Amino acid sequence: MPNSFKTFASQFLSLIKRHKVLTSVLALLCLAFAGFGAYIGFVQIVVLLIPIALIAWILLSRRLRSGKPHDRSESIAIGSYIALATVLTFALIQAVPYGRAHSNGSIVGPTNEPAWKDAEGAAPGTTRDLMVRACYGCHSNEVQYPSYANVAPISWMVQSHVDEGRDEVNYSEIKNYSRQEKIGRESIEVIQEGSMPPSYYTRFGLHPEAKLTDQEKQDLINGLAATFGVSASSEEYDED
Ligand code: HEC
Incomplete structure (x- = not known):
């Protein structure tokens, strides 16, 4: 030594x-x-x-x-x-530069998004609305970076959530994915499990708009099922 x-x-x-x-x-x-x-x-x-x-x-x-x-x-x-x-x-x-650029991919708007369909009985645009409120904070090219995301290490935290989220699925560029149905099924699954949006996202009273009511969750699940042409019940996905 x-x-x-x-x-x-x-x-x-x-x-x-x-x-x-x-x-x-x-x-x-x-x-x-x-x-x-x-x-x-x-x-x-x-x-x-x-x-x-x-x-x-x-x-x-x-x-x-x-x-x-x-x-x-x-x-x-x-x-x-x-x-x-x-x-x-x-x-x-x-x-440290990481997390300061607040990058958003260049492809925004509906061009490369799924062709959103709404649940039966839901107001037009409901599915996209709910997705924007609950999911686009991490899984899109339209991330609204909050002002506290300017201060490290919080900026690193936000950036890592966005990077990881986009890596999994970026709904703004969904047309580039080969397995649309799988994404649809997984999206429904995580909402049913309650694992998305992650619990930390709405802690400390942050992002209250992302807290969906039971009715909104159901509308979103049914809307996603219609959009991706999959079943709204996750029991059928067990083998995947
Ligand atoms: C705070 C950022 C954030 C928000 C908001 C968010 N996600 Fe995620 N999501 C992530 C991260 C990070 C991962 C990858 C790590 C993990 O699975 O926890 C992920 C993973 C996923 C996955 C793939 C992994 C799996 O378990 O199958 C899907 C599908 C998904 N999210 C859908 C959604 C949907 C749908 C919403 C809205 C209801 C949403 N996410 C909201 C950050 C977020």
Whole structure:
């Protein structure tokens, strides 16, 4: 083992021993951060802990070298280094280009969309309306990026949801897909299961328009079934 790593490890361990309470608080904060990431559907946010820890460690090792006392002032210093490292990290990540372009594919409007059909008895345009409200925030070229999507790491979260969503299915370019029926069946299935829109999409009172009533869900399912020429009942899809 290289010496510098040994020094680091022993310094780190004795720090943990000296500051048990602070260590537990920090461990809990890290867990809460990861939990929050999972809650908003973006657990990747935990990578930010790496630069935070790195910057805090650089600041702290300067203090350790200077031979300052290992007393209460040390835990206060650690706390402030971590706070400073957090602020610095959040400032620095604003320079990351990912998620800033708010891209929308060039093909918009009905040209390459499915030929939407409405459920029997539903008002004309209902199917497309409901799709726009509940699904187009991620599965289309007409994504309305909210203003909080300008700030990293939230901008990364929004972009990754949109990228992943479009990868699965982009209803603005549906005519490019070879297996239309499969898309129709899957779309119905995810609505029936309640897995789409993802629960994180409507948390914190966001996107209230995407919360469909039972009637609207039924209209959407029937509309999709008519559009894609598939059955509105998911029981028939078991073998797929
Ligand atoms: C917040 C963004 C978002 C919204 C809004 C959203 N989706 Fe998705 N969708 C995703 C992501 C991300 C994936 C891929 C990962 C996954 O399956 O969770 C996905 C996957 C899918 C899939 C393919 C995967 C599967 O399970 O079969 C379908 C079909 C789908 N979505 C349909 C819809 C429909 C229909 C709506 C509207 C009722 C909708 N989505 C709303 C983000 C979204």
